[in-house]
Amino acid sequence: MKKLIIILLASTCYLTASAQQEVLVSQYMFNGLFINPAYAGSHEYWEATALHRSQWVNLEGAPVTQMLEIDGPIENRKLGLGAVIVHDDIGDTEQFEFSANGSYHLDLDSERKNRLAFGIRAGFTSYSFKFDDTKVFEDGDQVFQDQISNEFVPKFGAGVYFYSDKMYAGISIPTVFAGDGNLSFDVDSLSPRADDRYFEQHYFINGGYVIDAGENLKIKPNVLIKYHPSAPIQVDINANFLLYERLWLGASYRTASDLIGIVEFNVTPQIRVGYSYDFTLNDIADYSNGSHEVMLGYNFGKEVIKMRSPRYF
Numbered sequence: 001m002k003k004l005i006i007i008l009l010a011s012t013c014y015l016t017a018s019a020q021q022e023v024l025v026s027q028y029m030f031n032g033l034f035i036n037p038a039y040a041g042s043h044e045y046w047e048a049t050a051l052h053r054s055q056w057v058n059l060e061g062a063p064v065t066q067m068l069e070i071d072g073p074i075e076n077r078k079l080g081l082g083a084v085i086v087h088d089d090i091g092d093t094e095q096f097e098f099s100a101n102g103s104y105h106l107d108l109d110s111e112r113k114n115r116l117a118f119g120i121r122a123g124f125t126s127y128s129f130k131f132d133d134t135k136v137f138e139d140g141d142q143v144f145q146d147q148i149s150n151e152f153v154p155k156f157g158a159g160v161y162f163y164s165d166k167m168y169a170g171i172s173i174p175t176v177f178a179g180d181g182n183l184s185f186d187v188d189s190l191s192p193r194a195d196d197r198y199f200e201q202h203y204f205i206n207g208g209y210v211i212d213a214g215e216n217l218k219i220k221p222n223v224l225i226k227y228h229p230s231a232p233i234q235v236d237i238n239a240n241f242l243l244y245e246r247l248w249l250g251a252s253y254r255t256a257s258d259l260i261g262i263v264e265f266n267v268t269p270q271i272r273v274g275y276s277y278d279f280t281l282n283d284i285a286d287y288s289n290g291s292h293e294v295m296l297g298y299n300f301g302k303e304v305i306k307m308r309s310p311r312y313f
Contacts, residue, residue: 022174022202023065023088023097025053026252026260026276027295029222029238029313033069033082035204036172037101038119038161041080043311045301046072052295056280056288061091071101072300078105080117092129099123099155114164121157121174126150154179155199168313169207175199203227208238210312218242220250220312232256245310248274257281264295266310272297 025034031049032039048070056062071082080103088095103119128150159172178199208222224236233255240250240262250262258281264274274295280288299311 023067023086024226025051025065025067026258026278026291026293027051027262027264027274028224029206029208029220029240029250030248030264030272030274030297030311031069031295032161032168032170032313033071033084033101034067035174035206035224036119036159036161036170037082037099037121037157037174038103038117038159038170038172039080040071040082040101040103040117040119041073041077041105042103042115042117042161042163043299044073044077045299046070047297047299049295049297051293053291053293055278055291056284057290057292059284059288062288063088063090065089073105077112079103080105080119084123094128095125097123097125097155099157103161115162117161117163119159119161119172121155121159123155125153125155125178127153153199159204163313166210166312167208170205172204173201174204176201200229208313210242216244218312222313242310242312254278258291269310270299270302272299 025031028034031051032042049068051065051067053063053065053067055064066087068085069082071080073080080101082101082103084097084099084101086095086097088097099121100123101119101121103117105115105117108114108116155175155178157172157174157176159170159174161170161172162168204224204226206222206224208220211219211221213219218241220240220242222238222240224238226234226236234257235255236252238250238252240248242248246266248262248264250264252258252260252262254260259279260276261279262274262276264272266272272295274293274297276293276295278291278293279285280290
C-alpha cells in the first residue's frame with residue numbers, strides 16, 4: 001500500500017506536470033551550485049561536494065537522491081566553471097542529470113570584497129519510467145502499459161548571484177527551457193501533447209547574512225523562496241550557528257512541509273562533513289520516519305583555504 005501511494009503520486013506528477021521537478025536538498029545553503037549556476041567560482045579555490053538524500057524513510061518507493069558537484073575559479077577569479085551530476089529515484093521513475101555551469105564575476109569595488117556574478121547552465125536529463133510492477137486499479141490501463149526508457153531532455157538555466165565576505169543574495173531559474181515535448185502526455189488520446197510542456201520554470205530567490213555574535217559564535221540567518229506556477233509559494237526560513245570556527249548547527253522551517261535540523265563539521269580546512277534530518281509535518285508523516293541527508297565536501301588548495309577558512313556559504 002505504501003508503494004502504491006508513492007507510485008500514484010509520481011504518476012500524477014508525470015501526467016499533469018504539476019509537481020516540483022527540480023531536485024532540492026536541505027543543505028543547499030552550503031552548496032549553492034545546486035540551485036544557482038552563478039555560484040560557480042565564487043570561492044578562491046576549487047571545491048567538490050557529494051551528497052546522498054533518503055526522503056521519507058520506511059516508505060517504499062520514496063525518493064532517493066545522489067548529487068555530486070565541482071566548481072572553481074579561473075582567469076584570476078573573473079570566470080567560474082562547475083559541473084553538477086544528479087541521480088534520482090522515485091517509485092518507478094529514475095532520472096539522471098548532468099549540467100555544465102559557467103559564470104562571469106564582476107568586481108563592485110577595488111578590493112574585490114563585493115562581487116556580482118552572472119551564470120548560465122546547460123545540460124540534459126535522462127528519464128526512465130518503468131510501469132511493469134506498478135499496481136493500478138484497472139488492469140490493462142493503456143497509460144501504464146508502455147515504458148519510457150532513457151528519454152533525453154536538453155535543459156538550460158540561468159542565475160544571478162551577489163556575494164561579499166559576510167552576505168549573499170541570488171535569483172535563479174535552474175531550467176529556463178527544456179526540450180521536453182515527448183514527456184507531456186494527453187490521457188484522453190494516449191499520445192504526447194505538442195502544445196504543452198512537461199517542465200515549468202521554477203524560480204529561486206535566496207539570501208543570507210553572517211552576524212558576529214561573540215568571539216566564538218557567528219549566526220547566519222538565511223532564506224530561500226521557491227515559486228512554481230502550479231504550486232503554492234514555498235519558503236525556507238533558516239538559522240545556522242557557527243561555533244569555534246568549526247561546527248555549524250542549524251534549523252530550518254519549510255512552510256507547510258518540514259522542520260529540519262542541520263549539522264556540519266569542518267574536520268580540517270579542506271574536509272567538511274554534514275548531516276540533516278527532515279521532520280515531516282504533513283500527512284506523509286503517518287507513513288515515514290522523516291528524511292536523512294549526508295554530505296561530504298573537499299576544498300582544494302591548502303594555502304588559500306588557510307587564509308579563507310572557514311567558509312560561510
